[in-house]
Amino acid sequence: MTKISKVSKFLGQIGLTVVLGSIVGACGGGSTPNSASSPAAGSGDYVVGMVLVGPKNDAGWNQVHFEGIQSAIQKVAGTKLEYVDKVNPGDRPNVKGSQVADDLIAKGAKFIIFNSDDFKDDALETAKKHTNVTVIHASGDYAWKDGKNFKNQANLGNIMGRMEYGKMIAGCTAALGTETGKIGYLGPLINDETRRYSSAAFLGAKYCWETYRKRPASELTFKVTWIGFWFNIPGKTLDPTKVADDYYNGGFDVVMSGIDTPEAAVQGKKAAEAGKKVKYVHYDLPTGCSLAPSICLGVPFYNWSIPYADALQKAKDGKYTSEFVWSGPDWQNLTNPTAGMIGFNPGQALGENQKFLDEFVKGMSSGSINLYKGPIKFQDGTDFVKAGETATEQQIWYMPQLLAGMDGPSK
The missing domain is CATH 3.40.50.2300 (Response regulator)
Known part of the structure; x- marks a missing residue:
């Protein structure tokens, strides 16, 4: 690499x-x-x-x-x-x-x-x-x-x-797992990195929603709520417990975590125990699905x-x-925590949709799927990547806005 x-x-x-x-x-x-x-x-x-x-x-x-x-x-x-x-x-x-x-x-x-x-x-x-x-x-x-x-x-x-690649895979699992077409993203503070990661998750979700679920992008909601820091600081940030609950109680049946702590999983488990058909995608830790195995779609992790x-x-x-x-990842050993720096562990809730995720990962590995190929627009309608071009390393790293199709503030 x-x-x-x-x-x-x-x-x-x-x-x-x-x-x-x-x-x-x-x-x-x-x-x-x-x-x-x-x-x-x-x-x-x-x-x-x-x-x-x-x-x-x-x-x-x-x-x-x-x-x-x-x-x-x-x-x-x-x-x-x-x-x-x-x-x-x-x-x-x-x-x-x-x-x-x-x-x-x-x-x-x-x-x-x-x-x-x-x-x-x-x-x-x-x-x-x-x-x-x-x-x-x-x-x-x-x-x-x-x-x-x-x-x-x-x-x-x-x-x-x-982790852009891990987030793309995570976004794909979210799109494969949602029945309402409403995905919530629990975001930390706002900067280039967090815009980059949430945008990558959206690109993965959009691709798999359109390609494998055969649904138009107009029927997919991808909402980002920023809490204001990497985890809850009472009195200073939004409470991620409440943000997660608002998602699960508001028709969002998949919540993706972009923060350091496990509120998406913990509140998802409570919602599922209350009879709601919800799922979550954890972040960071290889064992993240163990928090609520039956409703976990997967977890992108770092080594x-x-x-x-x-x-x-x-x-x-x-x-x-x-x-x-x-x-980046070792595409041939995504679930191996000693292989590449970026990995992904599929969760039980992915079920038979695993075959679509495998196809997606294979395409990313071979280069036949490149979600950074234009045209891609920012929220304000300007170009992130122009038609016929592929995003540079600098364009990817320094992400100034969220992408068109995402719901949530860029600043």
Whole structure:
């Protein structure tokens, strides 16, 4: 693959296992790291510091990052992990990500990972301040020489997965699973990444609705509701529980998650138990369908251990140089969490429609299906991709609007 190439009050309800002890809260603007290492990792002389925007056991974005770096630690001998989670305005209103990184580095970290788009400036600040430390920002584009925001910072790298493809597959399952033609998308805050992902989900849904369901696009509703952050912050965001309930109670029989936490699944399970014929599509975590197996259409997921282990080994060997990694799926092993960085696990609720999803994936793999071929319009009627053209990497990454046919604000 070319190298241009998201706490929840439901955690107790869904019985997630807490792998490590709870972190000590921030005090006086600082924070106390927790340690995690594996016997297979050796002496642990090389310290990896991770700054997580949410809780490490959120059944989504943060958990899959945490599990990914744990796996990477096991692969790279002589390393150990120090981490701080819940670094966000709700849990730690007076703490910056760069402050947390300073604390981790003071305790010996030589390799720092920031796991949220919100940390882009913290990552750059940390890299500039600690030039002998390798800094990785999951998301972001400061290391992308062909991007709009390139910073020539040798010890700063960006790693991101091409979840556009996972979201297209997820959107396809939503279209295959809906009976009302109404798909709700639970969105976080609004930025290029979230517009990119929700638009990709729409493109997948539209294609499979028209191609396999044989229904016109005019009969498909794809609505995005933005809550205002990656997860619920009471008093600051919309409550994703209420947003999910509003969808399920308002005729939307499929809800797709684009946030870090499992409200789409939890509220979907409650709606199904109340007799509603609903389904959901999870996000981030390979085991997301286990939250409500009978109504899960599938889950697109990340495998962060692959790029994390690669970058970590390079840094430990003194060979790391700034790179922008935007890594995609291994199309032949989509369900294998150790293959490509992007995967997809179909859910029970997909049923006999699995054959259509297989056909869709096969077409994407071969290139016979390319949903980024024009003409594609933005919501305001202007061109995203003109007829006869295919979207460039920059057009895809820097998504300024939602697409025509989507319901929801772009800004």
